[in-house]
Amino acid sequence: MRQIDHYIAAKSVVGTSGRFGDVFNPNTGEVQARVQLATAAEVDQAVQAALKAFPGWSATNPQRRARVLFNFKGLIEKHMDELAELLSREHGKVIADSKGDIQRGLEVIEFACGIPHLQKGEYTEGAGPGIDVFSMRQPLGVCAGITPFNFPGMIPMWMFGVAIACGNTFVLKPSERDPSVPVRLAELMLEAGAPEGVLNVIHGDKVAVDAILHHPDVKAVSFVGSSDIAQYVYLTGAANGKRVQAMGGAKNHGIVMPDADLDQVVKDLVGSAYGSAGERCMALPVAVPVGKGTAEALLERLRPEIEKMKVGISTDADAQYGPVVTAAHREKVKGYIQMGVDEGADLLIDGRDFVLQGFEKGFFIGPSLFDNVKPTMRSYQEEIFGPVLQIVRAETFEEALALPSQHQYGNGVAIFTRNGNTARDFAARVNVGMVGINVPIPVPLAYHTFGGWKRSAFGDMNQHGMEGVRFFTKVKTVTQRWPSGGAVEDQAFVIPTMR
């Protein structure tokens, strides 16, 4: 069986733990590879490689660092088909969606190519008599990234793209469910000109994560995954003196106002609720029609659109979505559907019994649709992360606004309306980090910044954009005065001020 090894100092490294994770092909249900699960000593080996590479890389001028990223961008484009195929085979998302996953990561690399400009400091000439003040953004050292299964291309690139551009070296601990693309990205970074040890990949589970969180030479940890683990990573990393950003789970709402373009809304809701089998932190798994008439009109259009959806294997170009990542995850999603039924919501479309002919052992689940879901239901309060859309009816705009605002998660939200005032008011008042106005998946572009609120993110700096540059650098401020040959100044016993 194929074995996926660590990638340390530009070499494939066989682990010694004797522990492995199964990597499935979600289309067939077969185990297609096994991945190493690292010991703390192996994590240390990766950190040491990154530590050794740091002095050279951090002293490399920013234009040269940018050139490596430019080369990397070209290599990703050249290998797009190969990467997308590899990604789909382990994740299960359809090929076009895998290309989107890689493309969105690539956009962060494009952003990071601007690092000579982005990392420029600030300068004040003549802050006082003969005194100038300047500040610079310096890299932190060895940084680590811990990533989830659902975007094995994009999320690693969010992290190492910006971190490495800033002059840091990096240890990536990708999801053990789909670890091949991250290793391939590290190989391509080497080919692009990143010196050995600048980007290392260590595979593993909690043992590896804990080793990262307790390692004295890891200066910053960027995490994306589920909220309980995000919180644990944040608290443990911070307790060990690290800078930590930890993005968590989500339950995004789409508010449908009575004046919305319902034909467009239906297309948007179906794509964003069921695309990638609902395994997106920016999916829209909750729709909130405002008013009875809106709800009825929405459902009338929504049902046939969902019923005609095509679920298929990842290489089926006509399929709208593929299998979920593991059998265990499919059972979890089915459990939430049963919970919704038990709690009294109306299950209008039940995808639980869906079987794909010829792929009976694949981890497929059909689309499900609930109506009359109530905010008090646990199936509403928790993240399902599967192809399930829940309709929560609201009587008024204020009631609709309160739903995402009061939910434990605050990642993304969307409002569909033709009224600019309503949209503006909503965007200003909703207690959520990323807002779409007639945009169903409001993932900010690379030069803006990605991050949710409440239990969707711990720590206070977002991914990519200038927030990413700030996260992966520390500011040093220099106040300088050069001898001008004038009179010697007296000692000052009071704090100097600029009068």
Ligand code: NAD
């Ligand atoms: P997960 O939390 O299970 O795993 C994320 C990472 O944590 C993996 O690398 C995993 O190996 C590690 N991990 C797992 N269990 C651990 C433990 N007990 N201790 C320490 N580390 C552990 O998440 P997942 O299932 O891979 O991904 C799906 C989740 O990620 C969803 O909740 C989704 O909403 C979230 N997500 C959030 C964002 C965002 O930006 N907010 C983006 C993508 C995914």
